Amino acid sequence: MLLIKNGRVVDPATKTDAALDVLLDGEKIKEVGLAGKISAPQNAEVFDASGLIVAPGFIDLHVHLREPGQESSETIETGTRAAARGGFTAVCCMPNTKPVNDNASVTRFILDRAKVAGSVRVWPIGAASVGSKGEAIAEIAAMKKAGIVGVSDDGRPIATARLARQVMDYCRSLDLPVIEHAEDVSLATGAVMREGVTSTRLGLRGMPAAAESVCVARDVQLAELTGARLHIAHLSAKASLEQVRWAKSRGLRVSCEVTPHHFTLIDEDVTYDSRFKMNPPLAAREDREALLAGLADGSVDAIATDHAPHEPALKDVEFDRAPFGILGFETALALALEQLVGSGRLSLMRMVELFTAGPGRVLGMERKIAAGQPADLTIFSTNYAWTYHVKESPSRSRNSPFDGRAFKGAAVATIVGGRVVHRH
């Protein structure tokens, strides 16, 4: 047993913000009680959480663990160790591995590897179409039986409106969310960053915000047509957020996530340094403002990292040639504390919701700190001063634009199923 004492429990699912003790017994929470009122058994370990926040386990809806197939960039072992350091207790890995996770045997492989080598829970996302090629629908029911929690052709959009409609129909019947990488690829051809003054000045090919919002508009209308659960991944544009708001106002089951890099950085930060290259690209100043407003007012449902490791040999090349994507696990919480809470835009409760209950709802599961619930907890400090040195990361890759940045606040302990998988 593990008794977590003297912490400040912040749990949006139960609207709790109070000094409580939490007793864990094996994989479950046994008891939650007023500080000092739980009498722990003799043999219980005690974790003193004085001055720390005790939150439900953080869930990352959008990550790339690169296994199988690209183990030189990341593995389930190294990726989940980095996730644990960042305070995440569960991560949803996208299917664009080699081979693509478009069938139950790949799903089972990932889950088996996670059981053996994973530090945190791994919840796979299955491909929507075979090979994510946008032609035939993948064996979604078999993958669901094996353990996927959603479908996506991430890395690209579901290729056509017709297929997206069919996948949505099918997934509604299977009660799975369809997670969309929204991009009109014809508007983004050859582009390496967001179109604007900066792309024009640097001579880098830009994609307009409409490359994303045109596809979001398509998909929310298909969500209305089908009644499916639609989740927009890594939403970056103001116009896309307006589409999501429209859908929500009509009562559609549409949700969205925003990444820490999109609520922190903008296109003006881009240089020829490929660590600033990701897709969707860093957006305009006004988009970031809109995302911050959406994170505060509830239009955005979750913070997701889009952790996208690429080994140095792939990423350290000319900007045009570098693959899209950056690391995300270890800086997400600190960036959220700095940009959202520290700036006074969001309460701590709302920020925790974006890491816990919000993504939980997208997946159709409730996570809360209550007796009988899984013992997944993220214990963090809001003021611990540290500097992110990417060379110290357990990740196999080094592609972070935040290397060397000083932060306040970090995960102090990550507990998964009653086991402390990260302790700072």
Next chain:
Amino acid sequence: MSYNFRDLLALEPLTADELGFLLDQSKPFQEIQKHPLKKLATLRGKTVALAFFETSTRTRISFGAAASRLGADSMNLQAEASSLKKGETLLDTVFNLNAMKPDCLVMRHAASGAANYVAQHLDIPVVNAGDGTHEHPSQGLLDALTIRNRLGTIKNLNVTILGDILHSRVARSNIHLLGKFGCKFTLCGPAMWVPGELEKIALGTAIRCVYRIEEALEGADVIMMLRVQTERLNDPPLSANDYILLYQLNAERLRRASSKAIVLHPGPMNRGIEITPEVADGPQSCVLEQVTNGVAVRMAILYLLISGATETDTHPALEVKPKESANASD
């Protein structure tokens, strides 16, 4: 004044003083081009590596001639003949060249920022001879030198640039150079090649985008043509006929500009598309002077970067004054 940078990657970060110094240092080299004997010994024993990862004829030959006239040797790498096709990275290719111990690397590459990227990894000077759609610094300098020769100044001129500005590294280098001398820019071409964002790429420089050539030419002192890249014309946006109809520079349209206006073109020209032969070969055209001046500008660039010379050094192209005899006072 001196040129304090190790590399020449872009004109945007340079000050007016630094740009003026580069132009002043080019002038004596212009004189050299008129001599029957054009070779100096200034950089004897030095080696310039020319790495052109994108096809080029005149810029490569011009840098080669500049190196040779300074007495330097050059090593040539052309993309077709390189190991890039065998999968070697840009950085590995450049490291291999560098291992042959050149004193300077001149490079052209199709990726914007490629020269910046390489320069971060090399300890010898890097000269950007064109990176993607970003900058072409030596072209900007030779254009400015040509304008100064013809009009006597590069200050406060009305400069009109015609064509595919969005994809032009020449336009960007010209804007960043001439803008620092108070020139005002009018950019004109088909709307998809002249996005409004261009008006904000150089803070402090007046830039406007217009879409009628007649308006663009009104009162212009300098007209810069850009090569219409026929591969882009063939891309869905536009037909050649439409381009000619709307944007071809012909004698009649040229009359709207200042009577002393000059016409520049970085080449290669598509006669009959963006420019009529009448204008290209007319008295206002500076096209061949640009090419001649290109060698002088590139001599100045190589000389300054390799030798690290400053204003106080005697310019190698100026005749060395006969020294007084050591015992003249006897």
